[in-house]
Amino acid sequence: MINKIKEYISSTQPVVDALKDLHIYSNDNQFQSQQLISNRLRPFFESQQRKKLFLQSLFEEVEKESVQEGNLQRKFKILLLLHIILSSQVGRSELSKILISKQLNLKTPNQITSKLGLVCQQYYHYLYKLASQTTFIHEEVVDGDLLLYFTLSNQCYIGMSMQKIIENVDSFQSNLLLANIIKFIYYDLQDIFIFILKDIKSLIENKEDIQYSKEQMLELYKECQILQTRMLEFYRFNRHFEHFQQIMPPYSLPINKESIGQLYSSQPKVNSLQQIINLKENQLDRQQPQTSKQKNSQKFEFQEKWRKKQDSTEFLFSN
Numbered sequence: 126m127i128n129k130i131k132e133y134i135s136s137t138q139p140v141v142d143a144l145k146d147l148h149i150y151s152n153d154n155q156f157q158s159q160q161l162i163s164n165r166l167r168p169f170f171e172s173q174q175r176k177k178l179f180l181q182s183l184f185e186e187v188e189k190e191s192v193q194e195g196n197l198q199r200k201f202k203i204l205l206l207l208h209i210i211l212s213s214q215v216g217r218s219e220l221s222k223i224l225i226s227k228q229l230n231l232k233t234p235n236q237i238t239s240k241l242g243l244v245c246q247q248y249y250h251y252l253y254k255l256a257s258q259t260t261f262i263h264e265e266v267v268d269g270d271l272l273l274y275f276t277l278s279n280q281c282y283i284g285m286s287m288q289k290i291i292e293n294v295d296s297f298q299s300n301l302l303l304a305n306i307i308k309f310i311y312y313d314l315q316d317i318f319i320f321i322l323k324d325i326k327s328l329i330e331n332k333e334d335i336q337y338s339k340e341q342m343l344e345l346y347k348e349c350q351i352l353q354t355r356m357l358e359f360y361r362f363n364r365h366f367e368h369f370q371q372i373m374p375p376y377s378l379p380i381n382k383e384s385i386g387q388l389y390s391s392q393p394k395v396n397s398l399q400q401i402i403n404l405k406e407n408q409l410d411r412q413q414p415q416t417s418k419q420k421n422s423q424k425f426e427f428q429e430k431w432r433k434k435q436d437s438t439e440f441l442f443s444n
Contacts, residue, residue: 154198166179
């Protein structure tokens with residue numbers, strides 16, 4: 126028993142020391158830069174074995190912190206640290222599996238009376254969904270499956286919903302932890318949106334070997350327009366924070382106007398009542414066409430696949 130305790134302490138103590146060095150346990154609104162975090166944690170990712178041990182130990186510390194009363198600043202910081210790892214290539218897959226294997230029970234002040242407590246709970250929900258999305262795409266979604274698009278699009282909406290929750294917090298503009306949350310979420314959504322937009326452009330403009338209807342492509346295009354509008358609103362919300370000068374506007378990629386026109390021209394025309402009556406009179410003596418509504422289900426073949434990048438020890442966002 127004593128040996129097991131010593132082994133446990135020897136495996137978790139380096140993680141605790143790293144968290145202390147990064148001021149994760151400090152009850153303030155300060156959060157270390159991404160570069161400092163990358164430099165401090167790099168040794169833990171030098172091998173697969175060390176990385177696995179580190180992530181397991183880190184999650185144990187997260188579990189301990191989650192059940193402690195109060196200390197919202199510390200909870201925000203440790204969630205931000207998880208976010209940085211989830212948004213990197215170095216530990217995304219492994220940490221995602223750990224996060225979705227067991228949900229955390231975050232002890233926060235009453236969400237009705239504590240607006241920051243609500244933000245903390247919703248931020249954890251976003252990270253849990255982000256981890257679920259990563260695992261779902263890599264292990265369950267077949268290439269070309271329509272679920273891939275909906276999964277990515279839904280993640281964007283979950284992230285952007287944080288705006289209204291944070292807006293209700295008093296003096297949210299001066300809270301550096303909230304600023305980092307919004308910044309990191311924006312980086313995530315920008316990457317996702319770029320992937321979606323490039324895919325839809327390829328689908329619409331590619332006229333060879335089409336395996337999907339124009340109606341389906343038109344729905345994709347319309348959904349992309351809605352998502353782009355929401356992304357622009359979320360980008361403008363970042364103006365409240367100092368990091369606004371560090372981020373880029375939502376990605377824009379023009380789609381061939383002729384291809385868009387063909388999609389809209391494929392929509393069925395809506396005839397007037399008199400036109401419908403005349404049409405029926407002309408067809409009285411004709412054989413009625415078949416009206417079966419059965420259609421074969423089709424999958425969208427995304428031209429640009431979700432790429433698996435090589436492992437890196439850098440925690441740098443692609444933005």
